[in-house]
Amino acid sequence: MSTHIDSTVGLSRLIHNASALQVFNAVVALIIIRWFARGFYRAYFHPLARFPGPKISAATRIPQIVATWTGSSHLYVARLHRQYGPIVRISPDHISFIDSQAWKDTSGHATAEQKKQRGSMPTKHWSRYGRAVNGTPSLINQQSDKEHARMRRVFNPAFSDRALKQQEPLFMKWIDLLVSKLDEGIQEDSDRKWNMVRMYNFTTFDVMGDLTFGEPLNMLNSGKYDPWVSMIFGSVRTNSKLSIIQYYPLLYKAFKALVPETFAKKRYEHFQYSVERVTKRLERGRRSEGVDLWDLVLKQDDGKVMSRAEMDSNSSLFMIAGTETTATLLSGLTYQLLKNPDKMEKLVEEIRSTFADSRDMHMEALAALPYLNACMKEALRVYPPVPVGLPRMTPPDGSTIAGVYVPPDTTVTIPHLAMYTSELNFKDPLSFVPERWLGDERYANDDKHALQPFSVGPRDCLGKNMAYHEMRLIAAKVFYKFDFELCPESDKWNDQEVFTLWEKHPLMCKLKPATSS
Known part of the structure; x- marks a missing residue:
């Protein structure tokens, strides 16, 4: 009788553990699917998708984070501009400019007419x-x-x-x-x-x-x-x-x-x-x-x-x-x-x-x-x-x-x-x-x-x-x-x-x- 009870308990634990593992795997799978789906959207359907740049940088911030952490962000950005030109998307929500006109358009003194034509200037990312x-x-x-x-x-x-x-x-x-x-x-x-x-x-x-x-x-x-x-x-x-x-x-x-x-x-x-x-x-x-x-x-x-x-x-x-x-x-x-x-x-x-x-x-x-x-x-x-x-x-x-x-x-x-x-x-x-x-x-x-x-x-x-x-x-x-x-x-x-x-x-x-x- 005792052996039968132990077996039942063991089987119950096994089923419970298996169910927990399945739930965990499902959650992980959903996170991965969501990550890839979001990356795909960013790279191909996001409002910034038309800007040139590597798809991996458009899909995820990881390349930019790695460059910042390793102290190589200056080299990372310069390399992308050499490859893609004066305007580059360097991360999902980040555009980099090396066209000199960008100085006036982002920071310069603007007349009321210029503001009307170009829209409001960017502010500091406070x-x-x-x-x-x-x-x-x-x-x-x-x-x-x-x-x-x-x-x-x-x-x-x-x-x-x-x-x-x-x-x-x-x-x-x-x-x-x-x-x-x-x-x-x-x-x-x-x-x-x-x-x-x-x-x-x-x-x-x-x-x-x-x-x-x-x-x-x-x-x-x-x-x-x-x-x-x-x-x-x-x-x-x-x-x-x-x-x-x-x-x-x-x-x-x-x-x-x-x-x-x-x-x-x-x-x-x-x-x-x-x-x-x-x-x-x-x-x-x-x-x-x-x-x-x-x-x-x-x-x-x-x-x-x-x-x-x-x-x-x-x-x-x-x-x-x-x-x-x-x-x-x-x-x-x-x-x-x-x-x-x-x-x-x-x-x-x-x-x-x-x-x-x-x-x-x-x-x-x-x-x-x-x-x-x-x-x-x-x-x-x-x-x-x-x-x-x-x-x-x-x-x-x-x-x-x-x-x-x-x-x-x-x-x-x-x-x-x-x-x-x-x-x-x-x-x-x-x-x-x-x-x-x-x-x-x-x-x-x-x-x-x-x-x-x-x-x-x-x-x-x-x-x-x-x-x-x-x-x-x-x-x-x-x-x-x-x-x-x-x-x-x-x-x-x-x-x-x-x-x-x-x-x-x-x-x-x-x-x-x-x-x-």
Whole structure:
């Protein structure tokens, strides 16, 4: 009797397990069928199906996710544009443009008639830009055009050419310290190898710290990264990878609910760094030596237009946007000149023949050097500090971009590196040729309007002029004083991953006092 009961129970369990397995298999099968059916629809019947691009990228986001995770998104997008042309569908809901007309159609100033003809412009894809810790938008993530314009009017005087001339002594102080540190190091050890990425980073962060907080981070003096700066660099890669989760709303909600408390705490501590330093700066009042950003802002704002929360969120923005990108361009310029010694020779000749002493270098004089400016533009073309495209979203009525109608709720981007290194826009696109910006007839057909590293329109980079002046000052003073030699370990330096920004390797160089003038 017992044996019969055991057998019955065992058979019942077997049937139950078999039924559960069948249900599980059926669910899996349905998920797979749905995945393939959705992919088939996206590739052949979706409103974006008419745009060129690989069917696998139209059907699923997996290729884009893999490229983002591995730091190869810049190569992925550039490859698709080489294969499919100036307009490419790089994922189910994402169109990429490298036609220069796209700049005006997505970001430019448009008249009422143009808006009527082309429809509404895409806006920033706000969910991809995040929010300040204090919940108060900065210039970069202020959704209201009216509020953005108000905030920009407050800051404009601090970034004008007149203001930059007033701030010039501050720039000179830290750039001269960079040259002094390099010179001292050479005197101590003539065979010393310098990581110029570090030296440029130290300089730009010290400069912007002084401009934004009224005090430097003292990285040039200490010879090491401030912990706050190290946190910035670490968060860029992490945030780039975590952005993948935003494609899946349920997963993103679960992540935010389960995110470790330490993660949120680090973000808060990072922001508090800016808050505390803005507080100290405001308490000090006007500087006794030179002027900084807040001298110029408070002079015309008097605390009536900009709230303290806006000051905090924008200070944090300026410290990131005005530092790493500038150092990146200088690193890329140095590498390209060392890989093209004939170009380095021309630049050095221009700088050293123009100035009898580095103390004669000033913003206006350097802005008038044609070959230096051409080298800057060409470095921005072949090594743009932000190589990827920043996402925008088409409005409910869609947008016409580069002569093509793009349906509503479509992500659109203009990838800088793919745009600037495409044969559709530039001859010899992978070569470093400053002469293309100086009227060389070989490059007369280049689409020079394609180069817009600071974007265009009412939301273009506020610090564009500051960046150019700072980059020219640093490059001119360093190349005036020293001759450079690229170390063998940095020969392939530009072979880098991208996580929104370049993952720069050490740029190892040997320096010696300039041998010609």
